[in-house]
Amino acid sequence: MDDLRLILVVVAIGALAACSSAGADGSGAAPAPVKPPAGWSSLPALAAGAKTAAAAPGITVDGAEAWGDPAAGCYAVWVALHGAGGDAPALAKEVVDGLAAAKLETSEVVAPAAEDGALTLRFASAAAGVKGRLAARLGGGKVAALACFANPREPAACEATCTTLLGAMK
Numbered sequence: 001m002d003d004l005r006l007i008l009v010v011v012a013i014g015a016l017a018a019c020s021s022a023g024a025d026g027s028g029a030a031p032a033p034v035k036p037p038a039g040w041s042s043l044p045a046l047a048a049g050a051k052t053a054a055a056a057p058g059i060t061v062d063g064a065e066a067w068g069d070p071a072a073g074c075y076a077v078w079v080a081l082h083g084a085g086g087d088a089p090a091l092a093k094e095v096v097d098g099l100a101a102a103k104l105e106t107s108e109v110v111a112p113a114a115e116d117g118a119l120t121l122r123f124a125s126a127a128a129g130v131k132g133r134l135a136a137r138l139g140g141g142k143v144a145a146l147a148c149f150a151n152p153r154e155p156a157a158c159e160a161t162c163t164t165l166l167g168a169m170k
Helices: 002-018 044-054 088-101 155-167
Strands: 060-069 074-082 105-110 117-125 130-139 142-150
Touching: 044 060, 044 074, 074 155, 088 105, 088 117, 088 130, 088 142, 130 155, 142 155
Parallel strands: none
Antiparallel strands: 060 074, 074 142, 105 117, 117 130, 130 142
């Protein structure tokens, strides 16, 4: 469970970094744009941990959800938050920098070039023994991020499920 909390905090820190200098603007975000995979259960404690980790002055956390298949070692966390500004390229850089500061290795980073856009990347933590992917919609001071990750228990099954889950992130 500590490994999961580490990744959850890292994902939230990455999203938090994206809005760290922004003030709240009062707008809200929609609920998670994805549904959990069949057989996965809701993990409200992980969602609450993500929401708590992302909370900071000037940041409004619009929502957080988490699901998983603990027996297989597969997990997903969605967090939406907003501040007063920031275009997608700037937010993407701050998210990647935040993940690096949290000692996560990133690869296959595809960052947006337009004012609004998507960020996708792979991340890994040797210390926690997990690997995963992140997809985020960024722009206008808003971040909606979905991280899907797995421990070494059933990495191939988790990767396939994560591909489907992240593909639904729009």
